[in-house]
Amino acid sequence: MDAVRILVIDDDQAHREGMVLLLEDEGYQVDEADGAEAAMELINQHQYNLIITDYKMQNIDGMELLKMINDHDPLLKVIMVTGYSSIEHAVEAIHLGALDYIPKPVDPVKLKKVVSRAISVPSMGHEPSAEVGRVPAKYIHFDEIIGKSRVIKNVVKKISQIANIDVPVLVFGESGTGKELVARAIHNASNRAEATFVAVNTGAISKELIISELFGHEKGAFTGAVLSKKGKFEEADNGTLFLDEISTMSEQVQIALLRVLENQQIERVGSNRTIPVNVRVVAATNENLETLISDGKFREDLFYRLNVYYIELPPLRERKEDILLIADYFIERFNAEFGKNIKSIDDDAAVLLENYLWLGNVRELRNIILRAMVSAKDTIKKKDLPDTLIKG
Incomplete structure (x- = not known):
C-alpha cells in the first residue's frame, strides 16, 4: 500500500515544521510549502491525499488558495487551520471548500484525529463492473450519487465536507433529483452513521396527523389514539431525521420544529412532559423558501435555523x-x-x-x-x- 502523502502549507515556519514533524511521526509522507504559490507548484507536480493549509497567510490567503485548489481538483481533500473554534467559523471554513478544520493553537491529538478522519473519508472514485462497457474507468459513486460532471462532483464534495460538522443542512432541488440520497449520504459519512436514519415526506402526511407523526402522542390524546406512540424525532434519536417538502408545513408545525431545533426537546401530543432528543435534521424543498418568506408562508427564523449549510442539487x-x-x-x-x-x-x-x-x-x-x-x-x-x- 502506498504511503499517504500530505502537503502542509503555512507561512509561519515554526508552526509549519511542528505539524510536519507530528505527521511524519504518524508515518505519513509530508511535504511543506510556505505559501500558495509554492503549494500550487507542488500540487501540480505530485498527487496528494490531503492538504493542510493555514487560513491566514500573507499575499494569497487560505481562502484564495482553496479556490485555486478547487479549480485544479475539486475532489482534493483540504483541512483548514483557523484561529477560530466556534461552529460558525467551522461552517465558514467548510463553505470555502475545506473538508474539515483545526482550531489554533493546534492540539497534537486533535491534529492526528482530524487527519486520520479525513484520510478515512470514502474514496469518491468508483471502478465499475466491466459488464457495462459505456462507463469510463473512473467516475463519482458516493452512496448512490453518480456522475462525472463538475456540478455533481461539487455536491459530493459538499457532502463530505459537512458530514461531521453536526449542524442542520438544507437541500434544494427539483422533484426526483435525489434529495433523500444526499441526506442518506450525509448520515452515512457522519459520526451518526451507526444510529438510525429516518425519512419523512411532510407533504404526504395530512395536516391533522403531521404533529403526531413527528412528535408522537400519548394514549387517549385524540380519537383513535388507543396506544402511546413515539414520533419520528424519538425514532431518530442520536441519528438523522430527513424532512422532505418542508415548504408544505403549516405555521403550527413550523413553530414546533423551530422549538425542537432550538432546545433539542419534544413534547408528545397529549403530554406536557419534555423528552430530550439528539437529532440532526436534514431538510429538503423544491420551492424557493425566501419567496415563501416574502409571501408570509414560511417562517424566517426557521429558515435561518435550517439553512446553516446549503446544498443545491442540479436537475x-x-x-x-x-x-x-x-x-x-x-x-x-x-x-x-x-x-x-x-x-x-x-x-x-x-x-x-x-x-x-x-x-x-x-x-x-x-x-x-x-x-x-x-x-x-x-x-x-x-x-x-x-x-x-x-x-x-
Whole structure:
C-alpha cells in the first residue's frame, strides 16, 4: 500500500515544521510549502491525499488558495487551520471548500484525529463492473450519487465536507433529483452513521396527523389514539431525521420544529412532559423558501435555523454527461435484482436518453430504464424506449 502523502502549507515556519514533524511521526509522507504559490507548484507536480493549509497567510490567503485548489481538483481533500473554534467559523471554513478544520493553537491529538478522519473519508472514485462497457474507468459513486460532471462532483464534495460538522443542512432541488440520497449520504459519512436514519415526506402526511407523526402522542390524546406512540424525532434519536417538502408545513408545525431545533426537546401530543432528543435534521424543498418568506408562508427564523449549510442539487438536464452513467448504474442494479443480463445501451437509444429533457429527473430515468429492461434482450434499443422519448 502506498504511503499517504500530505502537503502542509503555512507561512509561519515554526508552526509549519511542528505539524510536519507530528505527521511524519504518524508515518505519513509530508511535504511543506510556505505559501500558495509554492503549494500550487507542488500540487501540480505530485498527487496528494490531503492538504493542510493555514487560513491566514500573507499575499494569497487560505481562502484564495482553496479556490485555486478547487479549480485544479475539486475532489482534493483540504483541512483548514483557523484561529477560530466556534461552529460558525467551522461552517465558514467548510463553505470555502475545506473538508474539515483545526482550531489554533493546534492540539497534537486533535491534529492526528482530524487527519486520520479525513484520510478515512470514502474514496469518491468508483471502478465499475466491466459488464457495462459505456462507463469510463473512473467516475463519482458516493452512496448512490453518480456522475462525472463538475456540478455533481461539487455536491459530493459538499457532502463530505459537512458530514461531521453536526449542524442542520438544507437541500434544494427539483422533484426526483435525489434529495433523500444526499441526506442518506450525509448520515452515512457522519459520526451518526451507526444510529438510525429516518425519512419523512411532510407533504404526504395530512395536516391533522403531521404533529403526531413527528412528535408522537400519548394514549387517549385524540380519537383513535388507543396506544402511546413515539414520533419520528424519538425514532431518530442520536441519528438523522430527513424532512422532505418542508415548504408544505403549516405555521403550527413550523413553530414546533423551530422549538425542537432550538432546545433539542419534544413534547408528545397529549403530554406536557419534555423528552430530550439528539437529532440532526436534514431538510429538503423544491420551492424557493425566501419567496415563501416574502409571501408570509414560511417562517424566517426557521429558515435561518435550517439553512446553516446549503446544498443545491442540479436537475438532470443540466448534467447531461451523467445521464448514461446513471442509466448504466441502474442496468447493473436491475440485472442483479431481477436476474436480467442486459449488457449495454445502443447508440441510437443513448442519443435519445442524452437529449431528453428529464423533467422528472433521476427518478424518471430510473423508471424508464426499468421499463426498457422488461422488453430488451441483451441491449437496450430505441424500440425499448417509450414514445415520449422518441418524440422528444
